[in-house]
Amino acid sequence: MKRMLFIYVWLVLSVSAKAEVATKDLSQHLQPTVFAVTMVMIHDVVNPPAASRFYTYCLLGAHEIVARHQQTVVSPTTFIRSLGQTNLETARADNYQIAALYCILETGRLILPSGYMLEDEEKKLLDQLRAEKYPEPIIQQSVGVAQEMAKKVLAYAAADNYRNLSARTRYRPSKADGFWYPTPPAYIEAIEPHWRIIRPMMIDSCSQFRPKPPVAFSKDTTSEFHKLAQEVYQIGNKLTDEQRFIASYWDCNPFAVNTSGHMSIGFKKISPGGHWMNITSLAATKAKLSFDNALMVQSLVAMTLMDAFISCWDEKYRSSRIRPETVINRYINVRWQPLLQTPPFPEYTSGHSVISTAVAELLTYLMGDNFSFTDNTEVIFELPERRFTSFRQAASEAAISRLYGGIHYRDAIENGQDQGRAIGEFVIERLKKAGIKPIF
Known part of the structure; x- marks a missing residue:
């Protein structure tokens, strides 16, 4: 009888343990x-x-x-x-x-x-x-x-x-004044010039959130464009230690190449979207979200990133605006170099500004406006952790970092933020209609 009772208890405990493991x-x-x-x-x-x-x-x-x-x-x-x-x-x-x-x-x-x-x-x-x-x-x-x-x-x-991207006509940059052209040190060809044809996830089309036109290129030293270029030049010449750190922290350039004589050395870094995916993971962990909610938030952020890049790249290759480095070297100071290496695609709008703002709007809706977090994404690249009081604060810093880095004019940053905000707000309304509510 005792043996039968022992077996019964063992079976009950075994089934209970398996059930606990299965639902953990x-x-x-x-x-x-x-x-x-x-x-x-x-x-x-x-x-x-x-x-x-x-x-x-x-x-x-x-x-x-x-x-x-x-x-x-x-x-x-x-x-x-x-x-x-x-x-x-x-x-x-x-x-x-x-x-x-x-x-x-x-x-x-x-x-x-x-x-x-x-x-x-x-x-x-x-x-x-x-x-x-x-x-x-x-x-x-x-x-x-x-x-x-x-x-x-x-x-x-x-x-x-x-799969159709490789079948498109090869992109040939214009040599006319005011248009993007490959930049030093590697003079890499344009990245994804036909990305606008990629099917979006939630937005209606690549051109749905077309930003304001960029300030028109001009060689006139009294023009609005010259003022934009001068701002990049002047800020680049007198960066504070904090500005240098912010620019480096948000660099996220997978194409960085250092040259020494005839030798070129590539450095692999996380992408801007990868940085925000990791921020999302950190926020979900801090908020102690369940597996279900944490995965859903990660998925929604990824989709928002994808749509934001489609929208941004549509504008980049429509306006194909010249980078500050090229303008400054041609018309202001031939020896000037930006703090960051200029990415291999047109300038307007700022990708960091568009995607960071769009994702920050989504995360703010899902997790709150005053959600503070410590970002350790760049630790593997030998940069320290950085604390933010909100997702919007982080996005704002990511945006202005491109001015400090010398790779964007101010209107590309500010209009890029407007573009990203519009994308984020559209995504949020779409999710609301689907029944997705704030989760924290």
Whole structure:
């Protein structure tokens, strides 16, 4: 009788333990999983617009998996027009959080140029789950669901015109006055000149949020344009230590090249979107968001980044405005150099201003206007942590950093902020209609 009682108690405790493990929140695994994708993109020197696209698709399937298991999470099919008729049906996962985590890595493995590097991350994740006593059948079934979803996301991504970029007519910069032209030291060709054809996620079209026209180029020393160029020149000549640090902190230039004589050395850095993805992870951790909410916020930020880059790049190659470095070297001081290396694409509008402001508006809606946080994103690049009192403060600093860095005129920054704010407000209204409310 005692033996039977012992077996009964053991069975009850065993079933209870398995149930507890199966329902345990896996939030602690989300940030490392997304950051693993970031590290592969740094390795591949993925350009900023493309990085936003990769983040979006890596998180899209995971978002949908969570939404299919939790009614509190709104499915992306409700606010992404092009996704409405797409078949993302999959089997229910024994553990949807495992499936979502693995889906992020599996999608990255399939879509990134060096995606094979994520195979080790997949193995590491599964080993960690086994160490946490997750039963093997649950792990394997959840992995199967993730793999199926990743393939469906890749099929959806294949129709967004990305494959058509290489078939477009090669971009040839104009040599006429006032137009962008490759800059030193590497004189890299224009990055993603046809990005406007990429299918957006939430905005209606690439030109929906067309900003004010830039101040017209002029050689006249009394012109408004000359005043803009002089401001960049003068500020660059008398930067404070704080301004230098702010410019370096938000540099986020994957194309940095240092030259010494005939030798050129490339330095790999995080993209601007990658910086904001990590800020989102840090904020979710500080707010102690559940796995479901944290993943949804990451996904929404990625989509907003993607749309903001599409909008910004549409304007960049419409106006194709000349960079301050080129203007100053031609008309003011041939020896002048900006603090930061000029990125290889036209100047107007400022990408940092557009994408940072758009994301800050979204995060402010979801997590509050006075959400303070400490950003450690740049620590791996040997820069210290930086504390911000709000997402908008961080976005404002990211925007003005481009003036300190000598790579943008003031109107590109301020009009870029207006453009980003309009995108952010549109995204928020779209999410409100889909039933997404503030979560913190």
